Amino acid sequence: MSKEKIKKQIMNLAPVVGLLLLYGVFMIMGTVKDINIAYGMKAIINQSIVVAVVATGAIFIYTLGSFDISLGASVATSALLGGIVYNATGSLLCMFLANIGVAVFISLFNSILASVFNLPVFVTTIAMLSVLNALVLVLIKVNGTGSEIAVPAEAVKALDTTGFKVLILVLFLVLCIFVFNFTKIGRMQKMLGGNEICARLTGISGKKMAIIGFAMAGIGVGLGAFVSTIYAPTLTKNTASSVGMDVIIAIVFGGMPVSGGARSKITAAVIGAFSMTFLGQIMTLMNFNSGIGQMVKAVIFILVVFVATFNQRSKMLPR
Amino acid sequence: MKKLLAMILCIALCMSTVVGCGSTSGEGNAAADTTNQPAESAGTDEDAEEQTTAQGGMDAVAELDMSKTVKIGVLVSDSTTAESLAFQNYYKEYIAKNYNVELMYSDELVDAAGEKSAIDTFITNNCKAVISFSSFDRMAQLNQCADAGVYYAVATGTLTNDEYESVKTNEYYVGAIGPSLDVEFQAGYDMAKHYLDQGKKNFAIFGGALPYYTEMHIYRAAGMLMAMVEAGGEGANYQGATDKDGIVGKIFETATIETGSIGSINILGYVGGYDMDEAWFAKCGQMAQMDGLEVILAVGNGSDFFGTSAQGTDVKIASVDAYASAYGEAMEAGMLDYLAGKFSASIGPIFAATYRAALGSPIRNSEGNALALDQGYWVATSSEQFNEYYAVDSSVESPAYTKDMLDTLLTADYAAFSEFVGKYSFDDIKAIQ
Amino acid sequence: MKSSKGMITKIFGIGTIPVATLVIMLALCASKGVVMFETQGNWIAFFRAVTSVMLTTFALSINLNSGRFDFSIGSISMISSIVASQICISMGFTTPVMLLISLVSGIFFGTLSGLIYIIVKLPPIIVSLGVTLFYEGFAFAITDGYGVSFVANTELTSFPSVLNYSIIILAGLAVIIFLFDYTKFGYNYKALLSGQKVSVNTGIKEVPNAVGCYAVAGGLMGVVGFISATNTGNIQMALNFGSIGVMFTAFLPMFIGGFIGRFCNERIGYVLGAVTTALISLMYARLNVDSSIQQITTALILVGFLIYLNNEGKLKKLIKG
Amino acid sequence: MEKKEVIVEVKHMDKRFGSTVALNDVSITVRRGEILGLIGENGSGKSTVTSIIAGMQKADGGEMLYEGREWHPSSMINALENGIGMIVQETGTVPGITVAENIFLGEIEQFKKGVINRKQMMRKAGEILDSIGASHIKPQMITGALDLQDRKLIEIAKVMSKNPQILVVDETTTALSQIGRDIIYKIMEKMKEENKAVVFISHDLDEIMNVCDSLTVLRDGKIIVTFAKEEFNEDLIKTSMIGRELQGDYYRSDYDGRYDSEVVLEVQDGNLGDQLIDFNLQLHRGEILGIGGLSHCGMHALGKVLFGAEHMAKGKVLCHGQMVKDEAFAMKNRIGYVAKDRDVESLCLNASIKDNIAAGGLDQFAVSRFLILPGREKAYVQKQIDGLSIKCQEMNQYVSALSGGNKQKVVFGKWIGRGSEILILDCPTRGVDIGVKQAMYQLMYQMKKEGKSIVIISEEMAELIGMVDRLVVMKDGRISKEFERSNTLSESDIIQYMI
CATH class of the missing domain: 3.40.50.300 (P-loop containing nucleotide triphosphate hydrolases)
Structure with a gap:
């Protein structure tokens, strides 16, 4: 391997190295401060898992070079409808199916709306964000107590274990890795993200791939909603409201190029989601207040992404 | 190659978390057990104490060992309101400096999941107790704390009766001290009454989080309407309702306040929510400038949203919030006429109760149940009054509840404790001081 | 060149959307027995909405048109108005000074954001995520989370008036038109916008131009922050991307402006786009429309308009044949 | 001097x-x-x-x-x-x-x-x-x-x-x-x-x-x-x-313009704006068909139309009698298309050689036309790299780093690898150096001999004269003249029908 190549390799692994580094810092600081590390790891998994699952699905959208800002609202909507379904049927399976169904429906609606009417997906999702936020309020008003829709805590308690949640993440990740790396779909999506015209002239249907991509993202959103519900079964208007932006941050932090294409990595989401949580925990250990903590986070975020993409600088400013 | 490596690493990481979680959950339990042990031993102490309290009546408790630093987590639901900042200020600037405690604050929480993960973080950091200002899912918070052997206390608002019944015997539930919904109702009632007594007839109401069914706001609004129904003369009613339950029920039905007449009293306008968009600000503006309007009653912060629009009119604004300097200025400028505010030290007693629980000496009521004590507002109706209150409230040297006062709570029995909390008015506290 | 038919098309293209909106909004209000512009307050609210939406639209479009997506504009408006009001309150400055300081600090934070972008050379959307978090955190840190409240400062809060807003609208429009249509900066901006590579190769300096764009956008957002601060006399804090909401208000006027811009100067299109959305906002306020209905309606209008824009050709074909 | x-x-x-x-x-x-x-x-x-x-x-x-x-x-x-x-x-x-x-x-x-x-x-x-x-x-x-x-x-x-x-x-x-x-x-x-x-x-x-x-x-x-x-x-x-002497022929050397009579691809009464007007064209098995004309005579649009990438307002494109409705259909029927604007239309520059070549052949090497095994993929790509002697360090190298000629080889690899029977080449040698050009001409000739059909759309008269069996000259969306292969055909003969 040439020197250049080694350098490239290191840059490419920057997000992974970043994660390991953050993990190390957390362990060291945790040991020094004598915290309950074992419980902490569990907490970190709990705190990362929803974002990790949703972001992993969203990689399919990002690979296409698209962008979905309504994912958080979508998680909330699907969690709420799932909650309504549970309260009506008393079946967790029904809730699960409702979670997935609703999320996939929303996602497909987004992509079909965009492809039928030739709209830029991103703008469609901005509009969708408003619609879903409003829908959340309406759902809670109509079907809940007004301030919440609650699934009984006992009903989901059995599932609220780290093992189960990690299992969901791993299964979904494996599914996504399979689809992304070992089937035609992943290749076609990367090609579309890299050069849409060329992909079309290679017989790859942008619309079909967008629909598949959004469907995969929808599954991620549905799983996220499910995991979110079993973790915190009381759903309110702000449920999952931070997920939308966290997903974007996680994906980028994990080393995924925002423009999508051939450099897309399916594992970026998980790496990014866990990195951000570790970072948050470290901020807590350092006793930063919200303002300072957020500033430090911002700086580290930019630095990591900067290092990870150091070998991709061009003469012109990126857009 | 590198992709493969990244993938393997990623899967390995997940696997390690699975394996780790197998072991973590085991370890976690073990850890929880270890944390449980002192707590449990504390629990047995407590049981013993309870028995003693039960047998020996209201005897004072033994000396507390305050040599070890106690970590307490604080769940913050809104880190930017005057109230929550005043509270944090009291904890940070006074409590943390005068007691051997380390207070950890959560980030701003917006949902039940946030609460849960914040508590996870507290437990990770070996907090012995959690004081909660966040109310998305209190039962879940309590259960989570109890499972980990961590004491849990509610610092704003109280539990509903049903909720209290279900958890009052939980040894990790310290209790709640704050305005109950009845107190909230009364606060609204008093506010409206204040103006009705002055002969005002034309009101507008700001509903705050009422459209999101935030109960304390609903009860405050209901209190206002109740006062109007009483003052409205023969046959006055709000949408047909004439009593407390009826009015509350009406608000729950529609999540809004209907404008119109209540007997001789008029509700000219209503705005709810915190949309903060152009349309919302326009709604606020036009409400403040309505013809004939005399008073704006806000269930929350009113002057910030209506003050400038009402500038130059005779409209009075009444708010419920905390003692923040901005309100003093607003009162001085005539933009705020009436403030029912929580005083920052009002969260002193719940700290005392939580702290002593963490030290192994929890306080329970005469039946051995968790605390459920009411506490109300300081009402200022003039700038002078505000300044007097504010001087005390904002002081970090001698706040409303000083260390000496709180120290008595650490060893007080239930009767003394509850009496102390019950005397929350400014004058009462001054008298105690 | 300027045939009368061309003129008619032009006037029609420029006027249809705002006029139709005005008529619809008036009709909606009238049907409920409400006079849309009843009080002075209504006029002020309308002009305020036009001003801040217009400035936000300018700010958003400057970078978005060049393919630079900027989440940070909301946070810039917050942080610069905080800096300005803190200074003014402590020094007892007057409103015009606060406006000036808002503008200057907006330019400062915008420039900073632009500098970070050109230094790290990451896609702007990523940089703006970091910058947003940073500014929000910074605003929080310098005010200890309290934000700023100066409700009682009648000097500063007396700013809202139709006249003052009109002055800002005209001045803002004039400055933007001057900057983008009559200066070297503007010409280079347009060239870079649609032909980045060619322009750079020709010798146009992209870096200063990009920083300039951020500076201008920042300055505009500083004024937006000033307007919202002087409206209520307080500045609310936002963390965790709470500040990005401001940006979303500018999309509809931007698209409307883009459409109108085919018939006239694009910036005037943006103003008319802002007028259109301000009319809708005022209608919501006058009729006390519930916020969820409001959100859904606005979103539907946005999607509907986009569908029209992106399928204009097809629609025309459909109508013709 | x-x-x-x-x-x-x-x-x-x-x-x-x-x-x-x-x-x-x-x-x-x-x-x-x-x-x-x-x-x-x-x-x-x-x-x-x-x-x-x-x-x-x-x-x-x-x-x-x-x-x-x-x-x-x-x-x-x-x-x-x-x-x-x-x-x-x-x-x-x-x-x-x-x-x-x-x-x-x-x-x-x-x-x-x-x-x-x-x-x-x-x-x-x-x-x-x-x-x-x-x-x-x-x-x-x-x-x-x-x-x-x-x-x-x-x-x-x-x-x-x-x-x-x-x-x-x-x-x-x-x-x-x-x-x-x-x-x-x-x-x-x-x-x-x-x-x-x-x-x-x-x-x-x-x-x-x-x-x-x-x-x-x-x-x-x-x-x-x-x-x-x-x-x-x-x-x-x-x-x-x-750097060496050109071995063998540059263009093809024969003047035997024969091809099979079977029509493999045709346009019937095609109309597309001013690009194609009442346009009819037939491509036969084993034929190299040249399309010449000025750059905006409609021939580039024709290339896209033949591949199903552009839809005509009227008329139809048939491949073996079936309507070519889109690119996917065209590919299924073994049609390949090399676009004129290589960097924009034929390649994904920020992707590797492997990604680009494999993209065209997913259905070829994927198990059950769906599952991709890295080994099979590599073998498939390596075969094209070897077959066309694409100069690169490794197949994971980004296409953007290659020279024009090698880029074009990658494009060819994409289409040849999947066994295309009909190739539509729009300015295939544009910006390609002589060495690669020669190789490509020989490759085309070889393909013809294998019974494959090729359409060359080109603005270079010399290569059309040198390579095609039949030359169609286009002007303003119509066919202005047709020439059969002949050793007497000269550029000036053709140009007069273009202008």
Whole structure:
């Protein structure tokens, strides 16, 4: 391997190295401060898992070079409808199916709306964000107590274990890795993200791939909603409201190029989601207040992404 | 190659978390057990104490060992309101400096999941107790704390009766001290009454989080309407309702306040929510400038949203919030006429109760149940009054509840404790001081 | 060149959307027995909405048109108005000074954001995520989370008036038109916008131009922050991307402006786009429309308009044949 | 022959892009009153050296003298202001602004009197356009709405407005029709007469030999040889360009224009705007069909139509009697399409060779047409790399790092690998060096012999004459003439039907 190549390799692994580094810092600081590390790891998994699952699905959208800002609202909507379904049927399976169904429906609606009417997906999702936020309020008003829709805590308690949640993440990740790396779909999506015209002239249907991509993202959103519900079964208007932006941050932090294409990595989401949580925990250990903590986070975020993409600088400013 | 490596690493990481979680959950339990042990031993102490309290009546408790630093987590639901900042200020600037405690604050929480993960973080950091200002899912918070052997206390608002019944015997539930919904109702009632007594007839109401069914706001609004129904003369009613339950029920039905007449009293306008968009600000503006309007009653912060629009009119604004300097200025400028505010030290007693629980000496009521004590507002109706209150409230040297006062709570029995909390008015506290 | 038919098309293209909106909004209000512009307050609210939406639209479009997506504009408006009001309150400055300081600090934070972008050379959307978090955190840190409240400062809060807003609208429009249509900066901006590579190769300096764009956008957002601060006399804090909401208000006027811009100067299109959305906002306020209905309606209008824009050709074909 | 006055001298210039050496100790002398040709394979460094002279980039080493003084242009505008202008190979105009703004791109300041005086700018732009004989372009038009040729003319106008002492023309003519070419030739001649200098870069050997007074050959970043006009010899030049003698035939050698009678692909009554008007065309098994014409005669649109990538307003495209409804259908029926604009339409530059080749053959090597096994994928790609001898370090190398010829090979690999029976090639040898060209011609011929059918859409008459069985000449969306393969066919025969 040439020197250049080694350098490239290191840059490419920057997000992974970043994660390991953050993990190390957390362990060291945790040991020094004598915290309950074992419980902490569990907490970190709990705190990362929803974002990790949703972001992993969203990689399919990002690979296409698209962008979905309504994912958080979508998680909330699907969690709420799932909650309504549970309260009506008393079946967790029904809730699960409702979670997935609703999320996939929303996602497909987004992509079909965009492809039928030739709209830029991103703008469609901005509009969708408003619609879903409003829908959340309406759902809670109509079907809940007004301030919440609650699934009984006992009903989901059995599932609220780290093992189960990690299992969901791993299964979904494996599914996504399979689809992304070992089937035609992943290749076609990367090609579309890299050069849409060329992909079309290679017989790859942008619309079909967008629909598949959004469907995969929808599954991620549905799983996220499910995991979110079993973790915190009381759903309110702000449920999952931070997920939308966290997903974007996680994906980028994990080393995924925002423009999508051939450099897309399916594992970026998980790496990014866990990195951000570790970072948050470290901020807590350092006793930063919200303002300072957020500033430090911002700086580290930019630095990591900067290092990870150091070998991709061009003469012109990126857009 | 590198992709493969990244993938393997990623899967390995997940696997390690699975394996780790197998072991973590085991370890976690073990850890929880270890944390449980002192707590449990504390629990047995407590049981013993309870028995003693039960047998020996209201005897004072033994000396507390305050040599070890106690970590307490604080769940913050809104880190930017005057109230929550005043509270944090009291904890940070006074409590943390005068007691051997380390207070950890959560980030701003917006949902039940946030609460849960914040508590996870507290437990990770070996907090012995959690004081909660966040109310998305209190039962879940309590259960989570109890499972980990961590004491849990509610610092704003109280539990509903049903909720209290279900958890009052939980040894990790310290209790709640704050305005109950009845107190909230009364606060609204008093506010409206204040103006009705002055002969005002034309009101507008700001509903705050009422459209999101935030109960304390609903009860405050209901209190206002109740006062109007009483003052409205023969046959006055709000949408047909004439009593407390009826009015509350009406608000729950529609999540809004209907404008119109209540007997001789008029509700000219209503705005709810915190949309903060152009349309919302326009709604606020036009409400403040309505013809004939005399008073704006806000269930929350009113002057910030209506003050400038009402500038130059005779409209009075009444708010419920905390003692923040901005309100003093607003009162001085005539933009705020009436403030029912929580005083920052009002969260002193719940700290005392939580702290002593963490030290192994929890306080329970005469039946051995968790605390459920009411506490109300300081009402200022003039700038002078505000300044007097504010001087005390904002002081970090001698706040409303000083260390000496709180120290008595650490060893007080239930009767003394509850009496102390019950005397929350400014004058009462001054008298105690 | 300027045939009368061309003129008619032009006037029609420029006027249809705002006029139709005005008529619809008036009709909606009238049907409920409400006079849309009843009080002075209504006029002020309308002009305020036009001003801040217009400035936000300018700010958003400057970078978005060049393919630079900027989440940070909301946070810039917050942080610069905080800096300005803190200074003014402590020094007892007057409103015009606060406006000036808002503008200057907006330019400062915008420039900073632009500098970070050109230094790290990451896609702007990523940089703006970091910058947003940073500014929000910074605003929080310098005010200890309290934000700023100066409700009682009648000097500063007396700013809202139709006249003052009109002055800002005209001045803002004039400055933007001057900057983008009559200066070297503007010409280079347009060239870079649609032909980045060619322009750079020709010798146009992209870096200063990009920083300039951020500076201008920042300055505009500083004024937006000033307007919202002087409206209520307080500045609310936002963390965790709470500040990005401001940006979303500018999309509809931007698209409307883009459409109108085919018939006239694009910036005037943006103003008319802002007028259109301000009319809708005022209608919501006058009729006390519930916020969820409001959100859904606005979103539907946005999607509907986009569908029209992106399928204009097809629609025309459909109508013709 | 008396030596003319030297205007620019490049001495020992070096330039590196990462690890690749673009220029290695290059020295060039440009003289007044002379048209200097630069020729070489892709990546030989000819564009690099001229772009350095014209201020587009900077050298790593060596020195440049311009009229005897040290020459360090800071930008293209800077160079132009000092008298060195260049018309680039790629599009050099910005689409979203007016013609006038393009002409004064980067030097708008001259109209600044407090503010930019738009009227004055427009007037001046009009004058410049008139002066080069492009009065049909109006200064206030939006550039993006013009066709490629007019956009090139704008660039020329921009350069000529500065009255340069040296004009560099970098492969500009490839994109132009005869009219455009004539304008350029005229300008070059005029410059020569005025005792100014021209540096002319082209792939077209005939053209360059016609136009130039001397010719410098570059290879792998080094100067190989410089010929004076009287030394021009096609074979010699070719040999020095590729560094060895061309083995075997360049085009095909036979004049046997026979092919099977079976129609594999046809257009029936096609109509597409002004690109295709009542258009009928048949492609037969084993046929190489050439389509010639001016660049906007509709032939490029025809290529897309044949592949199902563009839909006609009326009429249909049939492959073995079935409607070609989209690209996927076309591929299923073993049609392949090599687009004219390679970097935009045929390749994903920010992806590896593997990704690009594999993208075309997913259904070929995927198990059950779905599952992708890395081993099978690699084997498939390696086969194409070997078969077409694509020069690369490894298959994971990004396509953006390859030379034009190798890029085109990757495109071919994408289509040949999947066993395409019908290939639609739109300007397949555009910007491709001779060595690769020859290989491609031989490949096409080989494919014909295997019974495959090929459509070559080209603006280069020589390659059409050299390769096709049947030549269809298009003009304004219609077929203006059809020629069968013949050894007597000449360019002038064809051109009269194009214009």
